[in-house]
Amino acid sequence: MSDKFVVGYDGSVSARRALEFAVERARAQGGTIVLAHVLEWSPYSFLSASELEERHKRRREEMARAEEMLNKTVVAELKDAGMPVEVVIRYGSTAELLGKIASEMGAVQIVVGREGQSALEARIFGSVAGALVQTSPVPCTIVP
Amino acid sequence: MQQKNMFAALAALAVLSAAPARAQSIDETVNQIFANSTGWFVNLIFSNFPGTTFPWIVAWLVIGATVFTLYFGFIQFRAVGHSISLVKGDYSDPNDAGEVSHFQALATALSGTVGLGNIAGVAVAVSIGGPGATFWMILAGLMGMASKFTECTLGVKYRNEYPDGRVSGGPMYYLSKGFTERGLPGGKILAVLFSIFCILGALGGGNMFQANQAHQQISGILGAYPGWITGVIFAAVVFAVIVGGIKSIARVTEKVVPFMGILYVGTALIIIVMNADQIGWAFGQIFAGAFTGLGVAGGMVGALIQGFKRAAFSNEAGVGSAAIAHAAVRTKEPVTEGLVSLLEPFIDTVVICTMTALVIIITGQLVAGPDGNYLLNEAGTAIQTVGGTSGVGLTSAAFGSAISWFPYVLAVAVILFAFSTMISWSYYGLKAWTYLFGEGQTTELVFKVIFCIFVVIGAAANLGPVIDFSDAAIFAMAVVNIIGLYFLMPIVKRELNSYLARLKSGEIKKYN
Numbered sequence: 001m002s003d004k005f006v007v008g009y010d011g012s013v014s015a016r017r018a019l020e021f022a023v024e025r026a027r028a029q030g031g032t033i034v035l036a037h038v039l040e041w042s043p044y045s046f047l048s049a050s051e052l053e054e055r056h057k058r059r060r061e062e063m064a065r066a067e068e069m070l071n072k073t074v075v076a077e078l079k080d081a082g083m084p085v086e087v088v089i090r091y092g093s094t095a096e097l098l099g100k101i102a103s104e105m106g107a108v109q110i111v112v113g114r115e116g117q118s119a120l121e122a123r124i125f126g127s128v129a130g131a132l133v134q135t136s137p138v139p140c141t142i143v144p
Numbered sequence: 145m146q147q148k149n150m151f152a153a154l155a156a157l158a159v160l161s162a163a164p165a166r167a168q169s170i171d172e173t174v175n176q177i178f179a180n181s182t183g184w185f186v187n188l189i190f191s192n193f194p195g196t197t198f199p200w201i202v203a204w205l206v207i208g209a210t211v212f213t214l215y216f217g218f219i220q221f222r223a224v225g226h227s228i229s230l231v232k233g234d235y236s237d238p239n240d241a242g243e244v245s246h247f248q249a250l251a252t253a254l255s256g257t258v259g260l261g262n263i264a265g266v267a268v269a270v271s272i273g274g275p276g277a278t279f280w281m282i283l284a285g286l287m288g289m290a291s292k293f294t295e296c297t298l299g300v301k302y303r304n305e306y307p308d309g310r311v312s313g314g315p316m317y318y319l320s321k322g323f324t325e326r327g328l329p330g331g332k333i334l335a336v337l338f339s340i341f342c343i344l345g346a347l348g349g350g351n352m353f354q355a356n357q358a359h360q361q362i363s364g365i366l367g368a369y370p371g372w373i374t375g376v377i378f379a380a381v382v383f384a385v386i387v388g389g390i391k392s393i394a395r396v397t398e399k400v401v402p403f404m405g406i407l408y409v410g411t412a413l414i415i416i417v418m419n420a421d422q423i424g425w426a427f428g429q430i431f432a433g434a435f436t437g438l439g440v441a442g443g444m445v446g447a448l449i450q451g452f453k454r455a456a457f458s459n460e461a462g463v464g465s466a467a468i469a470h471a472a473v474r475t476k477e478p479v480t481e482g483l484v485s486l487l488e489p490f491i492d493t494v495v496i497c498t499m500t501a502l503v504i505i506i507t508g509q510l511v512a513g514p515d516g517n518y519l520l521n522e523a524g525t526a527i528q529t530v531g532g533t534s535g536v537g538l539t540s541a542a543f544g545s546a547i548s549w550f551p552y553v554l555a556v557a558v559i560l561f562a563f564s565t566m567i568s569w570s571y572y573g574l575k576a577w578t579y580l581f582g583e584g585q586t587t588e589l590v591f592k593v594i595f596c597i598f599v600v601i602g603a604a605a606n607l608g609p610v611i612d613f614s615d616a617a618i619f620a621m622a623v624v625n626i627i628g629l630y631f632l633m634p635i636v637k638r639e640l641n642s643y644l645a646r647l648k649s650g651e652i653k654k655y656n
Contacts, residue, residue, distance in 0.1 A: 039242060041242050043236070044245070046255075046398045046399070047252060048252065048398065049252055049469050049472075049568055049571040052248065052311075055243060055244045055311075056243060057308055057309030059242045091242030092241045
């Protein structure tokens, strides 16, 4: 079985750097890439009645849009480059889900970029990288 | 869109400066026309049993709640622990993340019910029915949990799921589909009747009552001015949200409303604790008043009628409205949403309404005579209050007597509650409207415009006719809905028994 590298990918520049880093390692080890895209979601957020009505429809649309975004850009690119890639799209909290996806898929490592928040911002709003480091079930690389 | 709003605001300002005498007469005219045109409907709903002073509609609600409570074996007490773990998401499939959760359905339904009924309605109950009304209100809240369970289970079971992924449900769907499934006639007729009453309820309790009380609250602080001005401003904002789809306004209220609810309950608790030595006395008044009336007009029956009426108006159990909001939840088991929904009357009535009543009683707003019985006002229709206040004004005075600046916070809370209730009911009304007239942009727009017009009428009319019509419309919904629930409750029982058996056998498991 080849080594799987879970990459938290949201299309940002920092995620792009994380992906490049992971691809390099995967190639060196004969591993594969798992692109994990998390749509931030809390089951405790508040929706109006008409938003409830449309939630299922919206979710389908959001999933389709995310899948298309990933397939059109990075997935095609990685496949052309001969790198095997799987895509996972989930709803929830990013840090929590990246860890979960890694354990479910038996990945060897999680790679994420970082937003470059100031220490104060991270303290107030929390940072995905920070939370992930604390909870990740597998080794975790944060690409600056 | 924005230009239209600007125009409405400018128009309101322009007329604001016009002669107040003429404006006052507009209010009076609106009031007169309104009272005349709705009187027969109100009389029909609130007519008494022949030879008594007991309105049949109150008996209808009490009997309904009692039947459901007994039929489901006190489900509201047996299942509360499980209800709470459902809301926490213990039984939700993680793969369904991003769909409507139990918590979200409950929160949305609550935002439609927690509102002026809890603040103004309770004040009306206590000032007309005396402290004893509180006892009956709590009892009605506890029993109403079973009604809510029944209707919300059905709401999910018979909802419509459209090919594009939208979900919509409510009494009109379970009445028609459920009756067909059981081979009973008349489901369609009940569904149509329900829809008509739901539209009236949306325009009455979900709209005019809210606008009316919001105006009373604002003018209590700014000084008297014509009600239709408040109406026009409110209508413009409601229009912006429901027609213009300006989500930002709705979002702000959504964020602030739960906070206001917590602030309200918290403050009430503080006032109650500040008067801790009076708590025993207050409960004494509540119990004594429940069975004797303590001199209130109508005695014990008067207290009971007020308690049950205001509880039903506040938590809407048996009315069917909540089934519309709850229907969108993502679950394979309709019973789970029923179990979640039964928390609603508890939070709304047993907790929040009781807080309001306790604050009014404890702060001594009701004037008692030397014999311990309450004194009535000059008209003999309600208990004398310290400042001659009624409705939301009474609650405001009660909170203000303990915390002088709280009426300002309360005013903001009232306006926000009124607004969020209007938005919720505009949706319920719209669902009933589209059930009758079909979906489509034009038909939907017609309803939304009518809704906004009624905001103005509600703010301009007097409290009396507005509250009568609001009650009548909401209770008319309950008449139709509860008939349906009687016929459909065996289906709910089957679902419940099957669910509980599978829960016990371990077939239904917690996810975490």
